[in-house]
Amino acid sequence: MESRQLAVDGAFEFRPKIFTDERGLFVSPFQETAARQTLGHPLFPVAQTNHSRSRRGTIRGAHYTLTPPGIAKYVYCARGSALDIVIDVRVGSPTYGRSEAVLLDQEEFRAVYFPVGVAHAFVALEDDTVMSYMLSGEYVPENELSLSVYDPALDLALPEGLDPVMSPRDRAAPTLETAEKSGTLPDYRRCLELERALCGGPVR
Numbered sequence: 001m002e003s004r005q006l007a008v009d010g011a012f013e014f015r016p017k018i019f020t021d022e023r024g025l026f027v028s029p030f031q032e033t034a035a036r037q038t039l040g041h042p043l044f045p046v047a048q049t050n051h052s053r054s055r056r057g058t059i060r061g062a063h064y065t066l067t068p069p070g071i072a073k074y075v076y077c078a079r080g081s082a083l084d085i086v087i088d089v090r091v092g093s094p095t096y097g098r099s100e101a102v103l104l105d106q107e108e109f110r111a112v113y114f115p116v117g118v119a120h121a122f123v124a125l126e127d128d129t130v131m132s133y134m135l136s137g138e139y140v141p142e143n144e145l146s147l148s149v150y151d152p153a154l155d156l157a158l159p160e161g162l163d164p165v166m167s168p169r170d171r172a173a174p175t176l177e178t179a180e181k182s183g184t185l186p187d188y189r190r191c192l193e194l195e196r197a198l199c200g201g202p203v204r
Helices: 032-039 177-180 188-199
Strands: 002-005 012-015 018-021 024-027 048-054 060-063 073-079 081-087 099-105 112-116 118-122 131-133 144-146
Touching: 012 032, 018 032, 024 032, 060 081, 073 099, 073 118, 081 112, 081 131, 099 112
Parallel strands: none
Antiparallel strands: 002 012, 012 112, 018 024, 048 131, 060 118, 060 144, 073 112, 073 131, 081 099, 081 118
């Protein structure tokens, strides 16, 4: 499995090997050894797995979790294709405000690791796009917040030509500046401490 650092500090893309024959294919989107070698610590203990199916043009996010408690994620696309976006909203981070989009699909089965405190959004590029997540914490509605994917300050690489399908909450989400002023954005150093405690290994 290959990996690379993304533009957001602590976020990584993983690309597994795919084995094909006359029966179809076999792939392991997550491998503990590769994760440990890349991240410098084991993956978090999985507290919840999520499965979403979306129609073409659906935009989910950008979502982040109050920190503490904070949540780390490992995400891949099981069917269809999506533009998956990681956004650094951790105040004090060396990459604060930066983002990177990764194409996740059923052809290469790339995956993205989201460290504690960063925000996540994705755009479904096909009907019946299925996204699969592993999370370090369970969903608690009052801890889950969102940011506008249309915030000019974020300048997200959203695809053109799609008719966006969004939840009312995501359509009304605030800008990064508004969220920072409200005091709801995660603190970078606190995120690192939480990730260290969560994963049981050294974190920068």
